[in-house]
Amino acid sequence: MARFEGALAAAGAAAGLFPGSHADTIVQVCTRAAFDTKQLARDARLAGTLAIPFVKALTAQVASVSVESARFVHFGATSQDVMDTAAVLCLAPATQRIDALAVEVGEAAASLARAHGKTTTVARTLLQPAAPVPFGWKAAMWLAPFARSLPHFRRAVREACVLQLGGAAGTLSAFGARGQNVAALLAENLALTPAPTWHSARDAFARFGSETAILTGLAAKIARDVSLLMQPEIGEVAEPAGVGRGGSSSMPHKRNPSGCLLALEAATRAPGLASALLSELAPEHERGLGQWQSQWFTLRALAMAASSALAAMADVLQGLQVNTEAMRANLQRSNGLVFSEALSLRLSREVAERLVAQAVREERPLQEVARGALAEDEWQALFDAQQAFGSAGAMIERVLDDWATSRENALSFPRGSPRL
Amino acid sequence: MARFEGALAAAGAAAGLFPGSHADTIVQVCTRAAFDTKQLARDARLAGTLAIPFVKALTAQVASVSVESARFVHFGATSQDVMDTAAVLCLAPATQRIDALAVEVGEAAASLARAHGKTTTVARTLLQPAAPVPFGWKAAMWLAPFARSLPHFRRAVREACVLQLGGAAGTLSAFGARGQNVAALLAENLALTPAPTWHSARDAFARFGSETAILTGLAAKIARDVSLLMQPEIGEVAEPAGVGRGGSSSMPHKRNPSGCLLALEAATRAPGLASALLSELAPEHERGLGQWQSQWFTLRALAMAASSALAAMADVLQGLQVNTEAMRANLQRSNGLVFSEALSLRLSREVAERLVAQAVREERPLQEVARGALAEDEWQALFDAQQAFGSAGAMIERVLDDWATSRENALSFPRGSPRL
């Protein structure tokens, strides 16, 4: 908030609204200003906004240097200008971190997709083994929505992290004809983009919230799969081991999916938080009662949830232990039933169902049961997992290409400084 | 968390699981234990729970007094036991405050209902003046849902704020046949009710969340009406005035509904928070991945939202300025149109519509236009607001009676202490 007020004073002076010496004083006080935050919080409840007691306290500090300069503190701005812009200035670096973490998760998934294009595992639908697929394809399926979503997230951030400056009514009325000029200078000082007043237009924050919840959910999707695959009865992957990781306070033998837990935890909270922002799109008139005032709470909780989820999964995927042996064993334990679709298409649904029923009844591999029903080479091909991958390879390529494009152009918010 | 561990040690010793001297040591260490919270937070991320590094740190502190005693720290409990019970111990006093604030709001509304049983104002439907009602009836309508909801809130709290103690699997297996006994002793030490393990049964927290969101919404309902009535164009009520209250950082003339703002702000966040708890009812097996782990975040945010909203509205209603003069003037400005229902029922919809149309067209009071259409005494009675109150008085009585009953039996959570 002090950064905003300092930069505003510098902009006002640069636009010729008052002498630069006043701006100098204000900027200097802002740089080293200290506040009694408990008192501010108490006063903020009475005032209905933190901005009023903050500006008052800052003005007093400036006045102790120069009474004349104090007149130009907060000049032409309104409470919401400083609150919204301060929220943006806090949000911007947080979004940069979320972006970087999402890239890390995506890169780790991409590595797995590249490394395991031929590693046979089984696809599971409705928690039941379905058909053989490459583990790398599974990783590519984790990656695909990141490739789609990251550009949306960044666009949402770039539109949300913009300057708020409207003044009392939103028209920059205090600056007369120089309003756009002051806004441009202030934006430059804070290294933000200028924008038309958005006091009562909260679409960009709502969108940011949803995109952040989506990234959190995508991290949770990976966590869901990894934690299910870590069940000892399945045991196909494991989170990286390490001191202090995934133990239990009561059971010495446990190896818990503690990284996955963090992502899943965050994803249970994110939708409700995002829905709060979606329900705050219709403030009354030019400044609403109760919508924007709470958004920084929600934005902060969302940003922290996303960071936590993505950091945890970056960690998990980067050190993921892939147990190809267990994958093979589980496939074998299925007694060939995961080839039932292939058999069904090759013969017919009825014949396949009969053979499958026989295999289940006799507890014999479907391969054996079906041996006579096809020519030998067809039979071999049909029950060869590697030949059952369909378009998996092409999809992996496509997703890796999409990712290579979408990961470019990371967010970057340099820290501005008031030009005097 | 240290309170839990101390009380657990005392209970374990009292149940005869280990010598009382160990419990003494543990209780004493718990009382004065200090933790490096930053380090705990870092370790908690790796461990997937705060409980593990916490117990480890506490054990180390006990061990520095007595290695032997350290063996009995956290004896028979699991991470979730200490986390959930600690959440409950934090929540309980917060709910007491919410309860007390809700009673304050209700009492203030009840006072208004009693004081303004004859004060004529206009009911507004779809933001349009509808028909005359006593302002006290309006206050009773604010009160009625509090009278209904407070007992639900309290029941929800009493079922949510109970002991969690299940041990590794939830069966209190570590205590053999003495499990129920240890649980009862621990509950007594912490002044909580014992309960069957609820590691994976989160219904009570979900219900608590919803009831808290409802109280928050009811505060917002009052805030909605007060803020609308405070519009200067209407001006029928005003928030209490005072230094630092409801000003503007840019406009010296403003008198903002800053208390209402706080209640409305809280109510925009509460439904999303409550929905998070409602979405966490189906954890996996005996301890889920990601549901309970985040609930204290959400519970805390909800409890703070409710407190903020209720405290603000208690304040607003206790000092509410009721401008009966403005109420009368607004009624008059309606040119008698608010009596159109009465006229319609007395004559007929068609005749009434004709007279209303005439009154609107000629910009004359409906009274005048309708004068010939009824006998003089009927005409007088029909356009007398005080005679148009229908069952308002009886409803006020009924609601005040309901409230008198429902406000009894406030929540009370004494602070327990380990009995040694």
Next chain:
Amino acid sequence: MARFEGALAAAGAAAGLFPGSHADTIVQVCTRAAFDTKQLARDARLAGTLAIPFVKALTAQVASVSVESARFVHFGATSQDVMDTAAVLCLAPATQRIDALAVEVGEAAASLARAHGKTTTVARTLLQPAAPVPFGWKAAMWLAPFARSLPHFRRAVREACVLQLGGAAGTLSAFGARGQNVAALLAENLALTPAPTWHSARDAFARFGSETAILTGLAAKIARDVSLLMQPEIGEVAEPAGVGRGGSSSMPHKRNPSGCLLALEAATRAPGLASALLSELAPEHERGLGQWQSQWFTLRALAMAASSALAAMADVLQGLQVNTEAMRANLQRSNGLVFSEALSLRLSREVAERLVAQAVREERPLQEVARGALAEDEWQALFDAQQAFGSAGAMIERVLDDWATSRENALSFPRGSPRL
């Protein structure tokens, strides 16, 4: 809606507001009235409510019998009276069905709890095997939140399914001193409880929504566990088999958890729907803009979600196939590691960790590795699952008792009829 208008006319006449012959006519027309629903829907959009075109169409039908009687159609009521009461009349039988289904689910869980008090399975925490528990205890843990929640649900329903009758402003002004009398008669005619006007007090619907979402979530909790236990790699339970159940359109071998799917599906939608009702608690003044108008959409979706989830799980639990053999096998596969807590408490965390590490390293059962560390009888007892159940039996008893109490007093909404 026609039921409301018929019953209202009967009540009005019985209270002496107009001759009984008019009520007769209106009731008869209401009984056989037919409407052009498409036209009503179109008109409703313009009018902002279905009630206005509905009342107009009904009045026309009454007028075609008796112009005089038509004057008393909808006499003294307002749009919201008929809309809200009609919603309640639709909701009431739906809640009866939800209640009955919840009892079915509870009963089925209770049967499992009783039948499997000695069936050893393994508790799983964070999707990892933790310690042995009776399967009946697991079922009791499913049941416990039903035992807690059903009384809350019923209370919520009984407070939500009440008469709405307030008239234009909510004060029953049209009925003069006879308002309470008309309301009582109308309530009797519709077999509903009378209540103070709740046009702008939507707490009871919000609470109903949350309690319905909770029951849905509790069904989903069971579905979560059953579907995880049905994974072929675990295979401890299975949904009942049958023609048309749980197949796949592409894979003949699959046995899908299709009942669980329905419960989980419903539970993903319920929290958002409930949050909509929680966000509609602050309508403007005496009749709000946009809150109550949409609640029947949401209530209907919620009631259907709950019915679907509970019906599915009643079905699943009633025919649940419990594979005790698989439970035993899975326990054995754990190589005794699920006894690590017991070992840790009996010896010490450090010793236990050493033995566990040895067992894991040497791929030998923990039993074997730990043999020398304890006296023979202690050793036998420690590794006997049946002796590791702690308070499981007592908890099962407690939960069954709670359930026996809570299932009493089912909801019952007889269909009223206008008394002429």
Next chain:
Amino acid sequence: MARFEGALAAAGAAAGLFPGSHADTIVQVCTRAAFDTKQLARDARLAGTLAIPFVKALTAQVASVSVESARFVHFGATSQDVMDTAAVLCLAPATQRIDALAVEVGEAAASLARAHGKTTTVARTLLQPAAPVPFGWKAAMWLAPFARSLPHFRRAVREACVLQLGGAAGTLSAFGARGQNVAALLAENLALTPAPTWHSARDAFARFGSETAILTGLAAKIARDVSLLMQPEIGEVAEPAGVGRGGSSSMPHKRNPSGCLLALEAATRAPGLASALLSELAPEHERGLGQWQSQWFTLRALAMAASSALAAMADVLQGLQVNTEAMRANLQRSNGLVFSEALSLRLSREVAERLVAQAVREERPLQEVARGALAEDEWQALFDAQQAFGSAGAMIERVLDDWATSRENALSFPRGSPRL
């Protein structure tokens, strides 16, 4: 769903998987197929998906023409392929309508922005008059978020409305090397874009839900303002009048904001619906339990909410009655207090506060009270609303420019047809 199966058969044959004559038969049966929807619904509950009984019924109908052709019904597809693609085929035209309605709302707001660039009204912050602004600027502020959001909505739709075709495991395994080819042909037949399998990647639907909720909220923002301005005590605008519009079933005089009501109604439901989609991002493995199965419910409810809200506000804005006389009168009633910010900046906060207090105390216009404090020409300029518009004009221009760009490139989904 029949469209999908017909187009799939045509694609399969075109890719050379089976003879074209079978595809011919299937396409023809699909075109005229009729289903017992009640029976399908019953069977769908057992099966856990509508697709299985649907495919069975369709296969039977094809078999009655040619048993041989029946083998190729649904060839290589899985239940989710047909369900998801059918949802997309229903959604696409709905999104086109939402897009067109959003453009209508935007155009109407743009017209108001252009027409009222000089019409003086008062900005209201926290429901209190703040400072004079042009009404056209207010309309531009309604428009700005539409200009920002429409491109996001369209991008979200274009990514959500794509083909789903993955087969049993998601790898198109049934088609061997021809998978991508079949997918491309099928996409062409249905006039959809092909995409990598998204069985378990629901980000695009989640994003669509959020963007739809945002458009709904933006319509509600306009509705909020219009309904507040329609309060008779303010009376600055009115919804268009007309037969059957905005009446009351009990009060003949009322003119309700019934269009605004529809938009506000929709906006109370949309956030909860959107949050359901945001909570369904982490399905288990390659096909989840309970997430995608319910999304068409939610998508349909959201699309209908958005259409309803936008259609209502297009109507309202196109016929909006703007009462410039009332705007002027309300400004005058404020006794010049809305110029307090200007005065404060020109003189100083302290002096301005003193003058404002004096004006309030003496109930005199601030103009008069402040007369001596400034030079005459400054005084005149300061209290001239038209000179207090700051950058309002420039902002209007900027927003109109943005809108002109963003409204281009409307959504368009031609209806495809299977190429045989």
